[in-house]
Amino acid sequence: MKTGLKNFIDVEEIQSHLENTKKPDLKKIEAIIQRSLDKNRLEPEEVATLLNAKAPEVRERIFEGARELKRKIYGNRIVLFAPLYIGNKCINDCVYCGFRSSNRAVLRKTLSMNELETEVKALVSRGHKRLILVYGEHPLYNADFIAATVRKVYSVKEGNGEIRRVNINAAPLDVDDYKKVKEAGIGTYQIFQETYHPETYKKMHPRGPKSDFLYRLYGLDRAMEAGIDDVGIGALFGLYDWKFEVMGLLYHTIHLEERFGVGPHTISFPRIEPAIGTPITEQPPYRVSDDDFKHLVAVIRLAVPYTGMILTAREPIEVRREVLKLGVSQIDAGSNIGVGAYSTEDKEAYKKSQFSLGDTRPLDVVIRELAEDGYIPSFCTACYRLGRTGEHFMEFAIPGFVKRFCQPNAILTFSEYLNDYASPETREAGLRRVQEEINSIDNPEIKKTLLKYRERLDNGERDLYF
Amino acid sequence: MEKEIFISKVLELLREYSKEGCKLWLAESHGRRWAYIGGYGDEHFLPPERIVTVGKFAIFGEMVKEKNKKNLIKDIRSLLEESSG
Numbered sequence: 001m002k003t004g005l006k007n008f009i010d011v012e013e014i015q016s017h018l019e020n021t022k023k024p025d026l027k028k029i030e031a032i033i034q035r036s037l038d039k040n041r042l043e044p045e046e047v048a049t050l051l052n053a054k055a056p057e058v059r060e061r062i063f064e065g066a067r068e069l070k071r072k073i074y075g076n077r078i079v080l081f082a083p084l085y086i087g088n089k090c091i092n093d094c095v096y097c098g099f100r101s102s103n104r105a106v107l108r109k110t111l112s113m114n115e116l117e118t119e120v121k122a123l124v125s126r127g128h129k130r131l132i133l134v135y136g137e138h139p140l141y142n143a144d145f146i147a148a149t150v151r152k153v154y155s156v157k158e159g160n161g162e163i164r165r166v167n168i169n170a171a172p173l174d175v176d177d178y179k180k181v182k183e184a185g186i187g188t189y190q191i192f193q194e195t196y197h198p199e200t201y202k203k204m205h206p207r208g209p210k211s212d213f214l215y216r217l218y219g220l221d222r223a224m225e226a227g228i229d230d231v232g233i234g235a236l237f238g239l240y241d242w243k244f245e246v247m248g249l250l251y252h253t254i255h256l257e258e259r260f261g262v263g264p265h266t267i268s269f270p271r272i273e274p275a276i277g278t279p280i281t282e283q284p285p286y287r288v289s290d291d292d293f294k295h296l297v298a299v300i301r302l303a304v305p306y307t308g309m310i311l312t313a314r315e316p317i318e319v320r321r322e323v324l325k326l327g328v329s330q331i332d333a334g335s336n337i338g339v340g341a342y343s344t345e346d347k348e349a350y351k352k353s354q355f356s357l358g359d360t361r362p363l364d365v366v367i368r369e370l371a372e373d374g375y376i377p378s379f380c381t382a383c384y385r386l387g388r389t390g391e392h393f394m395e396f397a398i399p400g401f402v403k404r405f406c407q408p409n410a411i412l413t414f415s416e417y418l419n420d421y422a423s424p425e426t427r428e429a430g431l432r433r434v435q436e437e438i439n440s441i442d443n444p445e446i447k448k449t450l451l452k453y454r455e456r457l458d459n460g461e462r463d464l465y466f
Numbered sequence: 467m468e469k470e471i472f473i474s475k476v477l478e479l480l481r482e483y484s485k486e487g488c489k490l491w492l493a494e495s496h497g498r499r500w501a502y503i504g505g506y507g508d509e510h511f512l513p514p515e516r517i518v519t520v521g522k523f524a525i526f527g528e529m530v531k532e533k534n535k536k537n538l539i540k541d542i543r544s545l546l547e548e549s550s551g
Contacts, residue, residue, distance in 0.1 A: 140467020154498050164498070229501065269482045296477065386514055387493020387500035387526050404511035 005214040007254045009196045014247040017048035024049045027056055027074050033065035035300040037072065041263070047250050050299045051243040059295055063326060066298035070307055075263040075402050077378045077410045079330040080363070081167070082123055083132040083312075085339045086111050088352055090136030092208030094194070096239065096284070098275030098354045099136045099244065105277030107351045109339040110140060113152055120153050122343040124161040126334055126363050129379035129413065131321050132190065134337075134354075137210060143177035146170055147247045150184035159291040160462050164381040167232070171209070172219025175331065178226030187384060188265050190232035194263055195239040204239055217252075222452045229258070232310070234268030237293070238284030246296050249466055250303055266293020266308040266330065267300060273314045274459040281355065290319055294326060299326025316358035324375070334363030366428040367417065369435040378410035382465035404443065408450045409465045411437055436438030472523075473503060473546065478527065479504045479541050488530040489514075490538075495522050518542055 032046045042050075053059050084309075087110030090099040098106050111119060123131065123347065133149060135141040150166050169189040181189070195201050198213050205211040220231040233252050235245040253263040271293060272284040288296070293315075300309060310326040311320060313335040320331065336342050336359060338349025350356065359366075370377045382405070411434055418430040441447045446466075453464045472520070474527065482492040491505025503523075508551030510528045517525045517540045 090506055151497065183496050185499040186494075187499070373507075387491060387502045387524065400511065402510070443511075446511065464513070 005218055006206075007198065007214060007217070009198070009217070009248055009251050011198065014044070014048075014244060014251070017044050017247065018243055021045060021049040021052050022220065024052050024058070026061065027337075029053060029058055033062065034067065035303055038070055039073070039098065039305050040196055040302045041253070041257070042250075044247060044254075046248060047140050047247060047299060047303045048243075050130035050302060051246055051296070053264075053295070059291075059298075062295065062302065066301040068323070069301055073305060073402065074327075074329050075407055076375050077380075077402075077406055078324065078328070079130070079163075079308075079378045079380065080367070081132055081246075081330060081332050082128045082342075083134050083169075083332055083335055083337060084123065084131045085134045085337055085352075086116065086137070086343070086352070087141055088136050088339050088354065089138040089140060091139070092137050092210040093206055094208075094210060095130060095204045095206070096194075096272055096275070096280050097276050098281075100278070102312045103277045104386060105351065107348060109352050111149075111340055114150070115340055116149060116152050116155055118343045119340060120163060123159045124158040124163060125421075127161070127165060127365065127367075127379075127417045128334070129161070130165045130167070130187075130381065132169055132188075132332075133168040137171035137208065137346045139363070141170065143180040147180050147184040150181070150186055154185065158414075160295075162178075164379070164463075165384055172216050173222065175222050175226045178223045178228055180237075182226055182228050185319075186228070186243065186246060187381075188230040188232045189220070189223045189228050190234065190266070190268070191216065192234035192236060192270075193217060193248065193252065195245060196235060196251070196425075197240040197244055199333075200240040220264070221259065224256070229262070230265040231266060232266040233264045234310075235302050236270055237288045238270060238272035238286055240286050242288045242292055242296055244284065244379060245406065246299060246303070249300065253304055253307065263304060264307055266310050267304065268310045268312070269297065269300060270312055270314050273358065275355040276351055276353070293319065294323055297323050297328065298326045301323060313357045313359040313411075316354065318363070320359055321369075321373075331366075333359075333361070333366035339359045348405040364421070364423050364426050367422070368429050371426070371429045374408045374432065374433075376407070376437055377414050377417070377430075378406070379432065380406065380409040380465065382409045403441075404446055405466050407437065407441070407456065408446055408453075412453055412457065412464055412466075415454055416462060419457060432435060475545055476523070476525070476542065477506075479538065479545075483530070483534055483538055486531065486534060488534065489528040490517075490530065493524055493526060495524065496530045498549075500524060519533050520546065521543075 034433050088099045093100045165187045169190040200214045257263045274281045308329045310330045313332050338352040341349040366379045491506035492503045493500040512528050514526045514528045516525050
């Protein structure tokens, strides 16, 4: 196997941090929260302390801290995207995954380029602007194929719409292959380690290329060596102790910061959900309760203040509502994870899916609820198309960035959605929300330009941004 | 001209021009994406404009005076001529 790679997930050290911080007192917790609110990435011992908080009042204090941090850094924007499964062929045999090679219950399918176009048109016609393309690990889904699918997605136009940002969730590649994918103009390249616990990893990944823990662990190092500056990490909660996995995510973040000067662009924290022909998903070995899930989301928020957090539609609606407040910056909505299922009424879609979803509401319904709850749904991709991406902790680093760029751009992309795709009820709720948001802008220059841009949108122009 | 030399010379130009109160940055395109390479000047939080595109590179700016834009484009062209000459 690939030699010379050092495992930067120090199991003993993590366990000792978790052991030594078992009885956190409120004073210490307060000090840690303050360090996070001062926009510092927390240290392992601090994160272990937060993870060990059990008393309801202490956890509530951590929730308050996470909510405050979210308000301070991200404001009330929620970025929306949809997953698009390109193919579910896979040569791995991950015990918890519906796509595993030994699963005879799953129907294998890979979208043709024509089918991909039809899927993208279906997504665009619902108002989506940002996608994550998902691939199994298979020789067919090599770098050339991935790049071709990305280019295809970008080439599709439907009415006033188009996809403006394509992220990738695929197998780890070698540096030269990442370069090919990068050239297609991707956003984030996402690889989940699934579990950071090497022994559990071995049990869960018995066969296939994914069984190599270190090759996967260094997958995003190679992406960054290839010049991909947005990478996403994640763990699948339920395979091993949730506290350990949060520490693993932190160690991974620290490793990327130390090596490349910047941490991951996003962190994902899915919980195992039932998958066809996959018994372990009904009884995950380390099931995470809703309370612990909320707690871990709040702790991640405080641990890495400048990193985007992605909450997926795997989670049930009520959990999504609560967790949104605790620091989530992106969610998928109107998702369909069967291969080819956005454009066809496929009664067997579940047989082509990796797992099942907890929130299957259409995008329009999710957007209406977000607007009614005081959020600004955003499809913004401006930084990414203005060469501001390399400064991707700008939101964090420059005071006022969110208010002066992200908030107006969220308003503009939301207004586009309301003009082109919203149902009458959503449009009504959305326009009310937009007006409130505009009223809250105190910079007259920005307000003036924003109002001018909105007028141009109403007159048929699209894709205007700060 | 080697890509690295071109980039460093452009960045040097941007540093000089940014002294006049504007923000300027260089980006490289990958498909539809423009990836930041480097830049100078204070953020003005105004809609930026693409001042010039040279192959896969573009210079974006905020609050750049018309006269400076013209001069910057002229300087970039000279850099390119220098490289092809």
